[in-house]
Amino acid sequence: MSGALLGNITGPADVKALSADQLPQLCAEIRRTLLDYGKAHGGHIGSNLGMVEATVALHRVFDSPRDRIVFDVSHQSYVHKMLTGRAAAYLDAERYDEVTGFTNPLESEHDHFVLGHTGTSISLACGLAKTRDMSAQTASAEAEEAEVPPIGNVIAVIGDGSLSSGIAFEGLNNAAEQGGNLIVIVNDNEMSIAGDFGGMYGPLARLRASGGTAQPNIFQAFGLDYRYVEDGNDVAALVDAFEGVKNIDHPIVLHIHTLKGLGLAPAGDTAARRPSTPPHEDAPWHSDLCDLSDRDLHAGQCEASHWQSPDAAADRPDDPRKHYGKLAMAALEARFEREPGLVVISPATPGSNGITHAFRERAGRHYVDTGITESHAVAFASGIAKAGGVPVLATTASFFQRAYDQLQQELALNGTRVTLLDFLGGLSGSDNTHSGAFDIAMFANIPGLTCLAPTGEREFLDMLAWSTGPASTGPVVIRVPGEPILAAERAGSYPLFTAEPDASAADDYTGYRITHAGGDVAVLGLGNTYPLAERVAATLRERHGIDATVVNPRQCSTLDTRTLEGLRGSHRLVVTLEDGQLEGGWGEKITAYYANADSRTSTRAGDAAMRALNFGAAKEFTDRVPLAELDARYGLTEDGIVAAVLDAL
Structure with missing residues (x-):
């Protein structure tokens, strides 16, 4: 663990206790920590590098959690997490996985929402401010003695492309009408995750070029107060700007101009610099770190890949x-x-x-x-x-x-x-x-x-x-x-079974495809679970002498009743596999179809009821649980399915 100042930050009070002269050192330590963390772990590093000074200034001036800070997109919250008691999760490699890549109330009282999508911070902030203002009108002695402190300033931090979301404009509209203390900090880094697109970015550029004086001003057009900070990476300037709007009695937009990826040097240079032209995702200074998504989004399937050396990145196959x-x-x-x-x-x-x-x-x-x-x-x-x-x-x-x-x-x-x-x-x-x-x-x-x-x-x-x-x-x-x-597919032994298309049916993908015709048991593997269906069938045949039929459904929007009815007589059991929520999903519809059909035709002589087993996910939220663990939890494993089939027979 390193960081003379950062390592001793346990909460915002420690930031306030530093001298003004120590703030640049703290920012430098945070930036170095972000770079080390990104190289080793991955994450949304570029956007956080640009927000270092702004976040330090936020916690220097405001009083979180009484003052509510809502980050949007909350992938900009790494520095906020460092300054609210979670610095060790970025300084100590053994603790990297202790925090998520987004704000999360389960982690800290300083995080108010789980936010992984974009555009909603202003709307959420409006709700917080509305409740605060309504409560202030009905304040009582009991309220003052409540365990939860009253809400102070409400701050929405939006940017990194989020402002282009329609709901963000809906939030601005609501804020202007609602009135009261609400501070919208627009992190204008001239970028989104990839690039800026839309008519609003021209006026924003003119505001930057004019020091915030150009017209039309899209924020003032809503009836909002507006201030501009040219150097959004100057911690002293930001502290002054935030102190100037703290406890303000009306909504205001504070437009700060930051550099995404500040601290990443151009190739062959030792110090990052602001480019003379607008940042672009393939510019030399724009390292992979500027375009990373969190490792916990999906193992091996992240935005612009995790940061690695060029040689390592070249050797890594695509997800x-x-x-x-x-x-x-x-x-x-x-x-x-x-x-x-x-x-x-x-x-x-x-x-x-x-x-x-x-x-x-x-x-x-x-x-x-x-x-x-x-x-x-x-x-x-x-x-x-x-x-x-x-x-x-x-x-x-x-x-x-x-x-x-x-x-x-x-x-x-x-x-x-x-x-x-x-x-x-x-x-x-x-x-x-x-x-x-x-x-x-x-x-x-x-x-x-x-x-x-x-x-x-x-x-x-x-x-x-x-x-x-x-x-x-x-x-x-x-x-x-x-x-x-x-x-x-990369293993080279897939698929195990192949079948020619049914020439009697139009290839419009409404029909299921039987890839191996067997008997007694039919295994239907939808999409990503189809390789598992093949392995289950192979195991049933090789170890238990059951020649199961294998079906590739190809679609999940309608039931292919022709194929389902064709399984009757030669099959006793239908097994459905899907890598999604079972309730309201695909497999249960097949179970319901057979149950309803059997109920309607129960008087037919010699008919045996079709049984169905459904395998899929429970209706639950999961957070960074490894895929293999989820498969085991839901019984989506070769051994688990084979055992269930044998028990059913």
Whole structure:
């Protein structure tokens, strides 16, 4: 453990106890700690490097937790965590995993929300301020004696691209109307996770160039007070600025200009410097550290990869998101010249999903980054399709949750021909804000939305070609293959079973595909669980003499009753596997189908009731639980499933 000052910070009071002359030293120690931590562990390092001085100044001036600080996106909260009693988790390598990458009330009273998504800090801050102001009007002796201290200043820290979220503007609108003490700190680092996109960034640039005096001023347009700090990495200037707005009696925006990745030197240089041109993700000074996501998002599947040396990074194979994402982009790019209406849309974090900077440059107008605006992106894609274009919208499963209303209304209700690429769907070792375990239950229960679950590279690309071709007539979500499939494909012995397509049925993916015809037991493995289904069948045959049928369902939005009925007579047991929430998921629908069908036909002579076993996840939030542990918890293991089958027989 190192850090003469940082190592002795146990809370904000220790920051206040330092002399003003010691604050730059504290900032230097924090920056060095962030760099060491990022190299060894990974994380959102670039955004935190730019927020070092601002966070030190926040805790120097304000009185957390009485003064409520809401970070948005809370991946900017590493320094905040260091200064609120959690410095050891960044200084001691053996304790790196003690904290999450986002604010979390279970960790500290200084964290007020679990926040892994973006744009909501101002709205949350409005709620805190509203309750504070209402309580102040009805204050009583009992309230003053309550264990929970009254709320003081309410501060929303937004930036790193978050301001482009529509809900952020909704929050600004509410703040201006609500009035009262509310401080919005806009961390303007001229970037998002990838780059800034949208009409609002021109006025922001003019505000920076004019020292905060240019018009139009988007914040003043809401009726908000406004102040500007040019050097957002000058701790003394920030302390003065924050002291100037502390205990203010009306909403105000404090616009601070910071440098993302401050402390990362250009190649061959020893000191970081502010570039003369706007930062860009491929600029020499912009190390991988500036574009990292937390290790706990998903083991081995993080934004722009964890920081490693160039040689180590070159030797590391792509994770599933990048691997299959790059394949999809290559397939689409080959069609751009002859299909002018084909458009790839990313609501930010494109690099996570194999949408490389080189692809974006080549794609030109065929690629649109809407910023961190999932809801807008879905509606935008629907409009493109309505006009005859072919949009492909790519983002992660947990981010699609933010656009549920648009998925149902603008997309499914209107029947527009949009393809959604659902990355990181299913079980993973992610944190509790980025779990993809709920995507099947979400997507598969929206009417009119076809939900495809490919089991390999070839099937994934075929489904993409179908969904973006003339045969598809409505919205389609494709669950991008995950680690179980990529590992199986790289092992070279997958798939174990193959079958020719059923020529009697149109290849529209509504029908399940029997890849091995057996008897007595049928194992249906949806998407990422299909390799497990093959292994279970192989074990049943080799060790127990049971020649089980293996089925690749290929989709989870409808039931293929033709195939399900075809299993009757020669099978007693159907086993369904899915790497998502069972309740409201896919397997239980098959169980319900057989139960209802058997109830209606119970008088048929000689019919035996079909039994079904469902394997999948419990309805719960999990936080950084290793995938192998989750599989064991839910019985999604070869030995567990085989034992359950033998017991059922």
